Amino acid sequence: MSKISDFVQKYVTTDQELRKTFYHYTNLTALESILRKKSIWLSDSAFQNDAVEFKHGFEIAMRIMRGMAEQTDGNPAWKENINKFFNYLSDGKNMPRVFIFSLTQKRDVLPHWSRYATSSQGICLGVNLYAFLRTQVGAPMPWLPYKIIYDRDLQEKSFTDSFTTIQECFTENPSGDEKFLNNLLSETIVALTYLCSSFKNDHFSDESETRLILASVINDPKLKEAVDFHFRRELMIPHIATSIANNNVPLSEIFPEILVPINSDLNRESLRVLCLKYGISQEAIKISDVPLRS
Numbered sequence: 001m002s003k004i005s006d007f008v009q010k011y012v013t014t015d016q017e018l019r020k021t022f023y024h025y026t027n028l029t030a031l032e033s034i035l036r037k038k039s040i041w042l043s044d045s046a047f048q049n050d051a052v053e054f055k056h057g058f059e060i061a062m063r064i065m066r067g068m069a070e071q072t073d074g075n076p077a078w079k080e081n082i083n084k085f086f087n088y089l090s091d092g093k094n095m096p097r098v099f100i101f102s103l104t105q106k107r108d109v110l111p112h113w114s115r116y117a118t119s120s121q122g123i124c125l126g127v128n129l130y131a132f133l134r135t136q137v138g139a140p141m142p143w144l145p146y147k148i149i150y151d152r153d154l155q156e157k158s159f160t161d162s163f164t165t166i167q168e169c170f171t172e173n174p175s176g177d178e179k180f181l182n183n184l185l186s187e188t189i190v191a192l193t194y195l196c197s198s199f200k201n202d203h204f205s206d207e208s209e210t211r212l213i214l215a216s217v218i219n220d221p222k223l224k225e226a227v228d229f230h231f232r233r234e235l236m237i238p239h240i241a242t243s244i245a246n247n248n249v250p251l252s253e254i255f256p257e258i259l260v261p262i263n264s265d266l267n268r269e270s271l272r273v274l275c276l277k278y279g280i281s282q283e284a285i286k287i288s289d290v291p292l293r294s
Helices: 002-009 028-037 050-072 076-090 110-116 129-134 152-173 178-197 203-208 221-226 263-276
Strands: 021-027 039-043 097-105 120-129 144-146 208-214 225-231 233-241 257-260 285-287
Touching: 002 152, 002 178, 021 028, 021 110, 028 039, 028 257, 028 285, 039 208, 050 076, 076 120, 076 152, 076 178, 097 233, 097 285, 110 203, 110 208, 120 129, 129 144, 152 178, 178 208, 208 233, 221 225, 221 233, 257 263, 263 285
Parallel strands: 257 285
Antiparallel strands: 021 097, 021 120, 039 097, 039 233, 097 208, 120 257, 144 208, 225 233
16 A cells, blocks of 8 residues: 555655744743643644634545546446445544644744734744654654645645545455455545645645644544643643653754744743753744734
């Protein structure tokens, strides 16, 4: 099934891109927790606005899959099995849970401050994804970094190409034994999940988002072990904490820059103490050039 894996890999952020600095707009409460626990939370996408995008992507996938099934009159075995896939995937309960952590290459820009870091506690946290990735070697539940696709035509093309790849895999094994079909279905689910998770409405294309994505079926023992919960007002949100504790990768390498608002003198002083405690250089703290937050 390497063809499907290779296809999905095309959408993963390249090694060259990983070496750039990415940014996560958040607040000091989150930063203190990240440094103290030496972990980053990937939150369940079903509890975020992006859940709508996943549903939209899934609907596109189902429409394209149905269309391909209707156009395969010359290969009844493929038509029969793609209909089985369609029926199985149409039941949303069979799709994995998706956990994400959002980043951008946009440094110190007003729209991001306004959307994600509006208070005087707000920060723009620089993240070295390459260093971050080095902490994940051997992790029980590895994530993958995906650059978000905003263009609707590209979204549809990605699904058409993925199903063409799946059809090629099926054609190469026309006997269609049960083990082969089950493996093909599993890889199809993985491909669809990661593609759907990397879609976003084109009105947000200015965000230039890259996502760390981790997907797992709900009954996976590793997920049951790893999943935890946090609370936002009245809402309980599942998340997976991915450890960044690594003796060979200091926190100062993972977080090379922290931007703070102009009007946050006291919080900036506290941030200096926080950075001192966790070995992050005082030079990493910088003042934003953006004068407004809302």
